[in-house]
Amino acid sequence: MLKTRILTALVLLPLMLAALFFFPPHVWAAFSWLIIGLALWEYSRMARIAGLLQWGYLAVCTALAAAAWWVAYMPSALVMSASLLVWLVLAPMWLRKRWSIPGGVPAMLLGMLLMFPAWFAFLAWHPDNSAISGKQLLAVMGLVWVADVAAYFAGKTFGKHKLAPAISPGKSWEGVAGAVVGVAAYVWFVNDLGWLNIPLPLVLLLPLAMGLTAVSVVGDLLESWFKRSAGIKDSSSLLPGHGGVYDRIDSLIAVLAVSHALRLLLA
Known part of the structure; x- marks a missing residue:
């Protein structure tokens, strides 16, 4: 399984990098909507x-x-501030109450409320095909990837205390701690490289990154609960070894929406 995951990632990463740095804006918009549309x-x-x-x-x-x-x-x-309410209030409440996805029109509206802000964030973080905005969006996405990888290995190595056993039994508090440490090191590194291009000192960037790490965990757990309540293991089988597109971008959807909303509000 791990080998298949790595091989799939080795195919997807060059595609994402090519999209970020070479696609013109209209193709980037279509490509990013393809990702969101599949989710x-x-x-x-x-x-x-x-x-x-x-x-x-x-x-x-x-x-x-x-x-x-x-x-x-x-x-x-x-x-966009509605995204803050979704991910900081509604999603944690949803997980606490363990609500099922509603049917009909409410389900459709919920899907739009989850997905559209992430797509607009894709466009806002990378409005052109410049290297500056490409690195900035890559840095934001990298935060999610680093949190995911660090949580996986920390959880495998040290995981004893379950984070949310009724929702996702494999996740642990030790994994969350690993994600926090990994993200802190990562943010220091990319900020030193100048990729973030955010006019905030590191002493403020680090708490912000910790908050986004928590948001990424919420996004992951919410999708896990959606699957559990629907009685399925993966959102689909589109990505060998990874499940579906939504499986791969559940945290990214949340982090993109929240980070863009915060950027607008703090501008």
Whole structure:
């Protein structure tokens, strides 16, 4: 399984790097929507939105994304602040109460509320194909990847105290601690390289990164709970060794939305 995961990652990473540094803005917008759209498709399966209703839902969402791109619409700070409520209030409450995904229209609205802010964040963090914005977005995404890898190995090595056994039995508090340590070192490193390009001192960047690490854990747990409540192991089998696209970007969806909202509010 680990070998398959590594081989898949070795294929996907060059594709993402090429998209970040070589795709023109309109192709980047389409490529990033493909990622989000696939995750939305997998979410719709968990929500038991099927048949023509599912394809109609995905078509409407894609049309809305295309229209937003066409008219150069980007959400304001006030609109994006809804993401803070979703990930800092609603998602933790959802995990605490262990609600199932609602059916019908509420499920569709929830899917849009989860996915669209992440897509807008993809565009906002990387509005052109410049190396500066490409490195900045790569640094944000790297935070999620480092947290995931550090949590995995720390949990495998030291994990004894379960984080949320009823939701994701494999996750531990030791894994979270490993993620915190890994992210702290990573943020120091990329900030020293100048990739973050955020006018904040390291003494403020580190607490912000710790907060985003917590958000990434919430995003991961929420998708795990969606799968558990839907009675499935993986969101799909699109990525060998990794499950589905939503499995891979669950934390990234949360971190992108929250980081962009904070950037707008602090600007």
